[in-house]
Amino acid sequence: GREQIGPQSFVLRGFALADTDALLHGVDTVTAQSPWRHMQTPGGYTMSVALTNCGEWGWTTDAHGYRYARIDPLTGQPWPDLPAAFERLAQAAAQEAGFAGFTPDACLVNRYEPGARLSLHQDKNERDFDAPIVSVSLGMPALFLFGGDDRADKAARVPLFHGDVVVWGGVDRLRYHGVLPVKDAPHPRLGSQRINFTLRKAG
Numbered sequence: 001g002r003e004q005i006g007p008q009s010f011v012l013r014g015f016a017l018a019d020t021d022a023l024l025h026g027v028d029t030v031t032a033q034s035p036w037r038h039m040q041t042p043g044g045y046t047m048s049v050a051l052t053n054c055g056e057w058g059w060t061t062d063a064h065g066y067r068y069a070r071i072d073p074l075t076g077q078p079w080p081d082l083p084a085a086f087e088r089l090a091q092a093a094a095q096e097a098g099f100a101g102f103t104p105d106a107c108l109v110n111r112y113e114p115g116a117r118l119s120l121h122q123d124k125n126e127r128d129f130d131a132p133i134v135s136v137s138l139g140m141p142a143l144f145l146f147g148g149d150d151r152a153d154k155a156a157r158v159p160l161f162h163g164d165v166v167v168w169g170g171v172d173r174l175r176y177h178g179v180l181p182v183k184d185a186p187h188p189r190l191g192s193q194r195i196n197f198t199l200r201k202a203g
């Protein structure tokens with residue numbers, strides 16, 4: 001089922017469930033090479049969300065700003081390859097939401113422990129706003145905030161569960177969004193964590 005949350009945004013409930021093993025294996029392969037880390041924001045805060053990346057480009061933040069880079073600043077090495085299971089799932093999900101031919105070159109992997117949150121923001125560091133973003137949620141549930149084109153616009157709350165995939169694109173691509181503090185409700189497979197990864201075209 002396709003649940004429409006914006007003119008060009010869709011929740012595909014359980015779309016990733018059948019691929020859970022392959023996706024979690026992919027996350028383990030990625031974090032073995034580029035470990036989870038808590039990055040600093042330009043404003044001097046430490047993010048409550050831990051992150052890593054895979055694919056050609058990785059999103060990073062430090063005292064100097066937000067940007068995409070080919071080299072992991074922690075390891076000094078290129079980011080790990082995009083697992084094939086990530087790319088296949090992203091392409092299939094994008095197609096389902098009306099974005100044919102999606103070829104991601106970046107994947108930001110976020111890990112939320114209880115209490116971790118993501119304040120309202122726009123994703124503007126990618127070069128290509130025509131490409132959609134595909135997001136995959138695993139582990140503990142979260143309440144996703146889906147706002148408008150202005151920070152002050154009222155945000156809808158969308159619950160996201162293990163296995164849900166969301167596709168955002170077109171006129172919805174620059175909408176403000178965030179994640180409320182994640183409650184501790186241990187997941188049978190992942191324990192007290194939520195993992196979300198987003199596939200993008202950044203370069």
Ligand code: MD3
Pocket residue numbers: 108110118123133135144166168172173174175176177178179196198
């Ligand atoms: C809506 N991550 O990494 S994914 C992010 O659950 C991020 O970890 C959240 O926001 C998470 O930047 C939400 C969904 C998402 C990603 C990008 C979007 C929603 C979006 C871009 C535009 C509109």
Ligand code: FE
Pocket residue numbers: 121122123177
């Ligand atoms: Fe975002």
